Amino acid sequence: MTPMSLIRGDRVRLGVVGAGNIAAMNVAGYLDHDCCDVVAVCDPVEDRARAAAAAWGATAVHTDLAALLADDSLDAVEILTPTHLHHDHVLAALAAGKHVSVQKPIANTVEEARAMGAAADRAGLVLRVSECFRHYPPIEKAKALMAEGAIGKLSNIRIRTIVGQTDSAFQANLTADGYVWRLNALSPRGHLFDDMVHKYAMALWLAGQDIVSVQAIVRRRDLFFEPCAAIFEYEDPALLGSMEVSYAPKMWLRSRYYGADEFIEIQGDEGFLQVTRATGELLDHPPLVLYRGDETGPTTVGFTGLDADWATGFRRSSAHFVDALLEGTPAAMTADESVKVLQLCFAVYEAGNTSRPVDPRTITGSVTPTGWANW
Numbered sequence: 309m310t311p312m313s314l315i316r317g318d319r320v321r322l323g324v325v326g327a328g329n330i331a332a333m334n335v336a337g338y339l340d341h342d343c344c345d346v347v348a349v350c351d352p353v354e355d356r357a358r359a360a361a362a363a364w365g366a367t368a369v370h371t372d373l374a375a376l377l378a379d380d381s382l383d384a385v386e387i388l389t390p391t392h393l394h395h396d397h398v399l400a401a402l403a404a405g406k407h408v409s410v411q412k413p414i415a416n417t418v419e420e421a422r423a424m425g426a427a428a429d430r431a432g433l434v435l436r437v438s439e440c441f442r443h444y445p446p447i448e449k450a451k452a453l454m455a456e457g458a459i460g461k462l463s464n465i466r467i468r469t470i471v472g473q474t475d476s477a478f479q480a481n482l483t484a485d486g487y488v489w490r491l492n493a494l495s496p497r498g499h500l501f502d503d504m505v506h507k508y509a510m511a512l513w514l515a516g517q518d519i520v521s522v523q524a525i526v527r528r529r530d531l532f533f534e535p536c537a538a539i540f541e542y543e544d545p546a547l548l549g550s551m552e553v554s555y556a557p558k559m560w561l562r563s564r565y566y567g568a569d570e571f572i573e574i575q576g577d578e579g580f581l582q583v584t585r586a587t588g589e590l591l592d593h594p595p596l597v598l599y600r601g602d603e604t605g606p607t608t609v610g611f612t613g614l615d616a617d618w619a620t621g622f623r624r625s626s627a628h629f630v631d632a633l634l635e636g637t638p639a640a641m642t643a644d645e646s647v648k649v650l651q652l653c654f655a656v657y658e659a660g661n662t663s664r665p666v667d668p669r670t671i672t673g674s675v676t677p678t679g680w681a682n683w
């Protein structure tokens with residue numbers, strides 16, 4: 309046990325709450341970690357809980373969250389339940405004295421998210437939101453290069469998401485009930501809330517400063533997809549950002565996971581960084597490219613050796629939580645950061661609804677895009 313450890317022993321004893329579609333991706337990093345034991349699983353669908361526990365070597369199987377939380381030997385929980393349940397589940401876990409990692413989006417409303425952070429502070433426990441994009445090696449490397457000054461002073465961040473089709477085994481094996489709560493009134497909806505929170509998190513984390521104004525056009529397409537073009541003004545007026553989501557339902561793209569891919573372009577006054585993939589593998593480019601140019605000529609570096617498997621971001625995010633508990637180091641993303649991500653998300657919906665610029669810092673509650681039936 310290190311002197312700064314936040315747990316009693318020298319291994320993290322973890323309970324997993326929710327064994328649905330995304331659980332295996334998250335739990336892989338806990339199973340891989342030398343100092344973590346996945347000891348308990350809870351899901352109200354008993355067969356699902358049993359199958360997951362068997363796959364992960366967990367000895368305790370529960371269908372009731374209170375029963376899992378009553379286990380005093382657990383140090384921490386990973387909450388992988390539908391987003392509308394995060395608030396209640398996180399508060400229950402904190403009240404039971406567990407450190408908490410919860411999936412994105414942190415909650416359905418800004419107030420719930422703030423209450424979760426405040427409860428963790430009061431309890432002196434860790435609450436972090438697992439943000440897999442932040443631990444995806446090409447994006448992490450881009451951030452490190454920016455910190456080293458590789459592109460000079462930051463002037464523009466452009467984040468682009470393409471939604472297409474895939475025949476990946478991952479997509480084919482998703483259970484449909486995992487989509488019901490995303491599409492009905494249990495969610496602020498739709499895709500910009502559910503998935504784009506990753507990209508909002510990147511827009512804030514890569515810049516290292518707040519966004520103070522958002523303008524956006526949000527459209528509605530099949531299922532819950534929402535083509536979008538949004539522009540961001542940051543605190544520093546010299547820094548601008550944009551986010552686009554395009555929808556290509558007849559375009560199959562290479563992906564081992566969902567039928568989507570992402571591109572991030574980061575412009576500085578001395579150079580340019582391009583992350584050329586994330587969820588998918590649409591292009592045969594190096595996953596990260598650095599371009600620098602000065603009076604002596606251009607230099608282009610393709611970082612071909614990076615691990616660009618999207619699943620690696622999940623594994624590393626889980627490992628990061630365990631390391632934070634063992635070493636007493638900060639665990640990303642914090643509740644405060646996650647509140648800002650949520651406000652940015654709702655600011656895009658609000659700007660789309662009103663055709664007016666919106667300051668994300670003024671957002672409270674939640675915002676639903678127009679055009680969604682209330683069922």
Ligand SMILES: NC(=O)c1ccc[n+]([C@@H]2O[C@H](COP(=O)([O-])OP(=O)(O)OC[C@H]3O[C@@H](n4cnc5c(N)ncnc54)[C@H](O)[C@@H]3O)[C@@H](O)[C@H]2O)c1
Pocket residue numbers: 325326327328329330331350351352353356372373388389390391393411412413438440483485486487502
């Ligand atoms: N990081 C990512 O890229 C990523 C991807 C997908 C989903 N997610 C997030 O993960 C969470 C789960 O998403 P999903 O797609 O796996 O959903 P899902 O509906 O497939 O899984 C949720 C699971 O939680 C279980 N559950 C419901 N109530 C419960 C309770 N009281 N106690 C324990 N378990 C309970 C359900 O039975 C189900 O098995 C969501 O917040 C979602 O936004 C993140």
